[in-house]
Amino acid sequence: MMEKEHLIDLKHISKEYDGVTVLDDISLYIRKKEFVTLLGPSGCGKTTTLRIIGGFETPTSGEVLFEGKDIVSLPPYKRRVNTVFQKYALFPHLNVYDNIAFGLKLKKMSKAEIQKRVDYMLDLVNLAGYGKRRVDALSGGQQQRVAIARSLVNEPEVLLLDEPLGALDLKLRKDMQLELKSMQQRLGITFLYVTHDQEEALTMSDTIVVMRDGHILQIGDPKHIYDEPANAFVADFIGESNILRGEMIHDELVSFAGREFPCVDFGFGEHVPVDVVIRPEDIMLVGEDVGQLVGTVQSVLFKGVHYEMMIDCGTFTFKVHSTTMEPQGSKVGLNVVPFNIHIMKPMKEAGK
Amino acid sequence: MKRVFKRIYLALILIFLYVPILVLIVQSFNAGKSRAKWEGFSFHWYQELVSNASIMNALWVTVSVAIIATIVATILGTLAAIGIYSMKKRPQAVMMTITNLPNTMPDIVTGVSLMLLYIFAKVERGYFTMVLAHITFDVPYVVLSVLPKLKQMNTHIYEAALDLGATPAYALTHVIIPECKQGIVTGALLAFTLSLDDFTISYFTTSPLVQNLSTLIYSATKLGISPVYYALSSLMFVVLLVLLLIVNHRTGDNKG
Known part of the structure; x- marks a missing residue:
């Protein structure tokens, strides 16, 4: 410029x-x-x-x-x-x-x-x-x-x-x-x-x-x-987010919530701690048997356009936005496509 | 029953407060000199009052001192209030204590200490020293009526004026002062009334040659008081009543 x-x-x-x-x-x-x-x-x-x-x-x-x-x-x-x-x-x-x-x-x-x-x-x-x-x-x-x-x-x-x-x-x-x-x-x-x-x-x-x-x-x-x-911080401040601690295994593969996920980010190095950000609307609810993660619906809130559900997957409780509602207490599968997993350097370094 | 009691109580209060003044006003129209006997309605004592040179002179001293003191105190007090308003918290608290102190102090303390100061500074007591003394005790009242107005003001009003191109002086005269105009007028009226009826401080800060009404009346009582003073007191009562009503009306407006 x-x-x-x-x-x-x-x-x-x-x-x-x-x-x-x-x-x-x-x-x-x-x-x-x-x-x-x-x-x-x-x-x-x-x-x-x-x-x-x-x-x-x-x-x-x-x-x-x-x-x-x-x-x-x-x-x-x-x-x-x-x-x-x-x-x-x-x-x-x-x-x-x-x-x-x-x-x-x-x-x-x-x-x-x-x-x-x-x-x-x-x-x-x-x-x-x-x-x-x-x-x-x-x-x-x-x-x-x-x-x-x-x-x-x-x-x-x-x-x-x-x-x-x-x-x-x-x-x-x-x-x-x-x-x-x-x-x-x-x-x-x-x-x-x-x-x-x-x-x-x-x-x-x-x-x-x-x-x-x-x-x-x-x-x-x-x-x-x-x-x-x-x-x-930016992710959390702009819109709603699920923010988890994770580990970058190597380029395009990250581990969080107890399993590994393919992603599109690279250049972080191997086996380094990272922050993982997933928008609530980017989590897809699928059948229990085909989900990357399986969790229990803890609460359901009607928000007008969508439902907001808190889904407990054992190590982390995800916030999920979806137009279809799963009843409280039911078991559901969660899927995230690689493109929607955002990898960031942990906060303290990113502050600069 | 309770209502009736309440009303009687209120009536008693009003009677005790205002009957003496009423008696004074009635007596001022009494043609005779006796306080015990009504000898017919007359303006005699009012005529006497107007033709009494020493009283007229004292009236002039009282009013002119009050006017000068009010003008100077209003300017100083308003500027002081603006200064105090823009101070940081700590110095502001200190300044407010300094401002409040003279108000809580008995007049006698202020009067005697001013007298000592004048003697110490070798300033001959008279008209000028009385004016100075009146300014001194008037200023805090002006500060105390202007400051709340400033505090009610939106904090960014002054900045808004600068932002729109006003110099600090223009912002002061065209925004800040109009914004607290009510407080300034109330403060000035308060200063004027206080100055008009001050006795104690005036007594210690003037010479026997320059007397205002209150000091004159005080010396007159030693000789036995003439009904001329009833007439004078009645007039003062009416003037102060009018001023007070104006002040109250203004403060009433501020709330609305």
């Missing part, structure tokens, strides 16, 4: 608070018009990364390049990025119109021009006619839209969003995900999105950055991250 195309480059960013390391040597880049998501559990450093780009935190070391220029010492009000804050941070003493116009007034724009742009934004976020309302009289979803409009009206190069949908209910969240994504595509603005919701990340992003404990574990497009998780 050419350096020129990078809009933002983080180079070896570290951040410490009172001796506690929050970010440890993070490097990543964001291209123009890309939708990048920082994904990870709380405390992984994703919000800190966003705040460093917004200018609200100064990294302890490292460079933040914006179109190739270091902006670490640039205050937030001189950066060409805008932030949609967690819980919106709207100005309660201003009405919807004045909230959105706040940034434009600072740019000394003419009244007519401000009016035109604010009205356009109100239209864009489906809040036409709401200009005179008090912001605290709006619903959560409407406040969310005002917050987005307030940022977008300034035509930022990059829009930073810090868990913007976290406070909304499930249905509204799904709608807003689609709306945000289509808005991003129509306006051609770069989005940097922070969330702990893996489904949200998979739905919306061009690129996902998985973080944990101040480290980046994996960067890739959603499909790549789901199909080829870099380690057991």
Whole structure:
């Protein structure tokens, strides 16, 4: 990838608070018009990364390049990025119109021009006619839209969003995900999105950055991250997984749960410990006599599209998703095709 | 039965609280000088009050001191509250203790210690020292009414303003201060009322030549009090009542 195309480059960013390391040597880049998501559990450093780009935190070391220029010492009000804050941070003493116009007034724009742009934004976020309302009289979803409009009206190069949908209910969240994504595509603005919701990340992003404990574990497009998780943590965090300790016998043969399985991975060496990851939907239920493994159904949960069954195979209890249900207590066979067995280096090494 | 008892109890409380003031107000309209005899309704003592130069002068001192002290204390207190708000936890706790201490201290302690300070610093006591003293005891009240407003604020509001292109100064004047405006006004009203009716601290921090109403009334009582002071006290009661109602109305609004 050419350096020129990078809009933002983080180079070896570290951040410490009172001796506690929050970010440890993070490097990543964001291209123009890309939708990048920082994904990870709380405390992984994703919000800190966003705040460093917004200018609200100064990294302890490292460079933040914006179109190739270091902006670490640039205050937030001189950066060409805008932030949609967690819980919106709207100005309660201003009405919807004045909230959105706040940034434009600072740019000394003419009244007519401000009016035109604010009205356009109100239209864009489906809040036409709401200009005179008090912001605290709006619903959560409407406040969310005002917050987005307030940022977008300034035509930022990059829009930073810090868990913007976290406070909304499930249905509204799904709608807003689609709306945000289509808005991003129509306006051609770069989005940097922070969330702990893996489904949200998979739905919306061009690129996902998985973080944990101040480290980046994996960067890739959603499909790549789901199909080829870099380690057991990523596998577990993105979707559901069965994670087992195993041993790589030699290339394309792995042993776990008390027997050997053919697989497609190679290059780990011979007789080395590995983590084995199998997605619950990749386990096929077959007759007791033809299964690679045999187990007893411990519990069955109806999940809507599928059933979730916990199947005890003696050494390990597998989580299995299937559209057909096996009754509790019955004996079943489990099969996994080689392609669906994911072999990873054990976690401690993979952390780096 | 319980209800009736409750009502009687409440009535008794109100009677004990307000009957003396009522008597005072009635007496202020008494034409005669005697407290024992009603000699007809009159504004005589109010006319007397207005034409009494020393009382009018004291009134001027009281009001001007209160206004100056309120303005200065409101500015200092608001800035202090913003400063304390943005401190880290430990120093914040220390600052809050320092702020609360003068409020819990008896006025006499504040008054005497200020007097000693002025003597020690060889500052001649008078109007200026009284203003300084009033600012001193007003500031904590402003801090205490502004700080909760700041704490109610969404923590990212200031950052949001910067994010949208506001300089820190613009964010302070256009976002932070409007956000805690209610607290600032409440604090100012509180400071003003406290300043108006302060006696103890004023007594120790001024000279006999510069007297405000409370110190003047105090010295007047030594000679036997004239009904002029009933009129004066009635007026003060009404003014303070109005201010108090405004303050209460505002705090009531804040909850809603």
